[in-house]
Amino acid sequence: MAHLEVQNIVKSFRTRSGVEFARALDGVSFGVEKGEIIALIGPSGCGKTTLLRIIMGLETATSGQVRVAGRPISGCGYDRGMVFQHAELLPWRNTLSNIGYGLEMKGVKEPELSRAAGHYLELVGLSHARTRRPHQLSGGMKQRAGIARALAIDPEVLLMDEPFGALDSQTRETLHGELLSIHAKTGKTIIIVTHDLDEAVMLADRVVVMRKGSIGQIIPVELGRDRADMRAVRTSEEYSRKRTMIWEALHDSERQAA
Numbered sequence: 001m002a003h004l005e006v007q008n009i010v011k012s013f014r015t016r017s018g019v020e021f022a023r024a025l026d027g028v029s030f031g032v033e034k035g036e037i038i039a040l041i042g043p044s045g046c047g048k049t050t051l052l053r054i055i056m057g058l059e060t061a062t063s064g065q066v067r068v069a070g071r072p073i074s075g076c077g078y079d080r081g082m083v084f085q086h087a088e089l090l091p092w093r094n095t096l097s098n099i100g101y102g103l104e105m106k107g108v109k110e111p112e113l114s115r116a117a118g119h120y121l122e123l124v125g126l127s128h129a130r131t132r133r134p135h136q137l138s139g140g141m142k143q144r145a146g147i148a149r150a151l152a153i154d155p156e157v158l159l160m161d162e163p164f165g166a167l168d169s170q171t172r173e174t175l176h177g178e179l180l181s182i183h184a185k186t187g188k189t190i191i192i193v194t195h196d197l198d199e200a201v202m203l204a205d206r207v208v209v210m211r212k213g214s215i216g217q218i219i220p221v222e223l224g225r226d227r228a229d230m231r232a233v234r235t236s237e238e239y240s241r242k243r244t245m246i247w248e249a250l251h252d253s254e255r256q257a258a
């Protein structure tokens with residue numbers, strides 16, 4: 001059994017009287033191995049965020065099941081951490097204390113709290129911004145803090161909903177490199193929702209291309225895990241081959257949706 005199992009997930013949004021007005025997911029199944037990075041890509045409205053929120057436990061599936069390390073989930077849990085498009089840091093807390101927020105919720109006390117938060121602060125390269133408030137951080141720094149906050153609870157699975165979507169392309173590329181290096185250090189299992197083809201190919205071991213409410217194709221990216229030389233990766237044959245395949249799968253999904 002895979003580390004994360006998504007089993008036949010159906011999600012209908014209903015009115016209070018029970019009438020279905022939107023079927024966001026129509027029987028989605030896939031497994032993610034421990035330490036794997038999966039990119040979820042697909043046309044707008046195909047159900048990516050809904051699926052991620054169900055895996056996180058923020059949304060309940062109409063039917064189907066999600067299992068992490070063999071255990072069925074029920075609601076949110078510390079086995080899963082989430083990074084949002086906007087880091088949603090608490091404005092009155094400094095960077096260290098924002099990163100420590102989940103640990104505090106988990107019941108971790110001082111001095112372990114500051115030690116662990118400090119470790120993740122360093123991991124994402126924010127030691128110099130330890131005492132700054134969110135309004136004193138750039139967009140990229142806020143996302144780094146959001147990633148550190150999610151990692152600090154030491155989840156089995158890291159879920160990322162367009163984490164770099166609001167950043168300029170240069171910052172985005174820098175953070176791709178940083179995420180790859182964090183992954184090399186922590187070996188976390190990651191699912192990342194993205195609209196960006198290059199992001200999907202650069203980061204993922206497999207790209208799940210969704211079509212409306214279901215999975216269209218799952219495309220493996222055989223670039224190995226050492227992608228530190230991003231220029232070499234981008235100019236490789238495998239990169240351009242897989243980019244084209246995903247582009248075609250996306251266009252199929254869009255045609256089907258239309």
Ligand SMILES: Nc1ncnc2c1ncn2[C@@H]1O[C@H](COP(=O)(O)OP(=O)(O)OP(=O)(O)O)[C@@H](O)[C@H]1O
Nearest residue numbers: 013022023024042043044045046047048049050051
């Ligand atoms: N709370 C909700 N109530 C009703 N319908 C919803 C709700 N959330 C999502 N939907 C519907 O479910 C479908 C999937 O939405 P979702 O946000 O998961 O798509 P997405 O693929 O993440 O889209 P995008 O790429 O634009 O962010 C859409 O038709 C959307 O309108």
